[in-house]
Amino acid sequence: MTNIAEAQLIALDWGTTSARAYLMGNGGSVVAERSLPLGIMQVAATAQAESLTLARAFEVTLGELCGDWLEAFPTIPVIACGMVGSQQGWVEAAYRPVPADLADPCAQLATVEIAPSRLLHIIPGVLDNKELPDVMRGEETQILGAMELGGQPGQDPEDQVFLLPGTHSKWVKVSGRTITEFSTSMTGETYALLSSQSILSKLIEPSSTVQWSAFERGVQVAQSPQGAADLMLTAFSARTLVLTGRLEETEVSDYLSGLMIGAEIRSVLGLPTTATAPALTICGNKELSARYTRALGIFGIEQVRELQGTAPRGIWALACAQGLVPSVFA
């Protein structure tokens, strides 16, 4: 492990519901890390509860998150990615339009003063201003981090597809180091709502393990001719299959998960730009990545690489490109 004395950067992955802080050393190694449920939503709640300005609430939260590091290393740069740079965040970092070079040395970072002569730099999100526009904040940095780990064998570096599953999953086309286009699917958020609050939730019995056969069954329905209909038309089967004795209550949750992830994959593969993707990199938590990998396999996409925790590496790479930390590549 790198000696803490070598700390060269404080990197923050500051999202909607959580904040992760990384103390980084030589070559982008992670010296220490923390995660707290202090996303921008909680910061806004704190501001309201304690009658603080939003900016002051962000200052306080930053202190909770890594005040000790800021004090111990008073001169190293501090950089964040994620929703902290949104309109509802600390300070807005205007979206960069596609095509967006992920390690652009000239990319305009937003800044906010966190101590006298000390700035927090915020990495801007990316906008694909197509007919139905798409935006991301944070995922661009995860992708840059993934690319730092090298390409996937068999993946053309000029034609890569990244999947970042989650509340709003992102499917991103990257050519070299440039995001060329992307799409968002509200799968995670819609799944959470349907499985906890809709009529489908009434028949869900929790299961201690993932019911993979039920999950795969859902994916197969999404892949079948019936899956051509919108999810709103297929989802009711998560209830009626139970009513007709053809699905167990403990299977409903994973069946629905498969149905929804399958519908997402089917839709994305139908987009002209991803239709030919032979290989794919998933950046996301293990449990969710495993679901997508399994579902992609059913759709015939076998060459899938899963990566976790790529955000700090991406922040480091951008800090190098921007000359904020010394880079061996610079």
Added chain:
Amino acid sequence: MTNIAEAQLIALDWGTTSARAYLMGNGGSVVAERSLPLGIMQVAATAQAESLTLARAFEVTLGELCGDWLEAFPTIPVIACGMVGSQQGWVEAAYRPVPADLADPCAQLATVEIAPSRLLHIIPGVLDNKELPDVMRGEETQILGAMELGGQPGQDPEDQVFLLPGTHSKWVKVSGRTITEFSTSMTGETYALLSSQSILSKLIEPSSTVQWSAFERGVQVAQSPQGAADLMLTAFSARTLVLTGRLEETEVSDYLSGLMIGAEIRSVLGLPTTATAPALTICGNKELSARYTRALGIFGIEQVRELQGTAPRGIWALACAQGLVPSVFA
């Protein structure tokens, strides 16, 4: 108006969140009617709150709803349709499978004794036990009521399509008086969740009137090549169009409504069985029916008839078919 002395039937349309009672007279005319928010969900809550058996809570609720009619007309039959006949209802009326003759004189009604020698008859729902099964309770009776009003000009009586929009909209193929198949779309419930609790809700400003242009824009997106993707992929545009200054916050709600109803219609028209439907009857509330009619027009389906409040007429027709009330057709 029919004299109340001529009352011949008490008809109940007893659903999940509301209960409607109709006192009916000669020829199926409605002598008096009531609607209370005493659906089976509220009955279950009452049972729990007051430590009653579910059956007792239903008895009490029936008294609240129409105890005076039951007393004033102690010999006329009492019939209900809807979720009161579900597993979570008063007594289960087993689903009838398709093909289901809506006015079958031999259809098995469930019964429960509501007073000495007095029964409540409950009309069974219908099950389409296809690969992804579908069920309905109450809608079959609304359709029968609609058919009592006569066919729609231009609609082949052997090939009719009924749409019953709502929390779970039903698209129903009817040949003569027989339901041959149907599909359910969870549009209304999913819309309510997305527009009140998802990230899309954050940018919604209420509007005092329907923003028809935003609604139509949503339908057009659903109809466009981009609408081939699942709603989970197109719905995020209700946020990003605002972020990019291309949609007003007061338009988000109706844009999303158009997007979702459009996705539903696109999906249903893609089903082989409804692809050729030239004409259609909508049974539902006025506001929602107007949305579907407008969206259907954009999809080129101009011959649409809207009907409201057909349930009592359907109950009357079934009561006639079953010999429970004298029928001029019997």
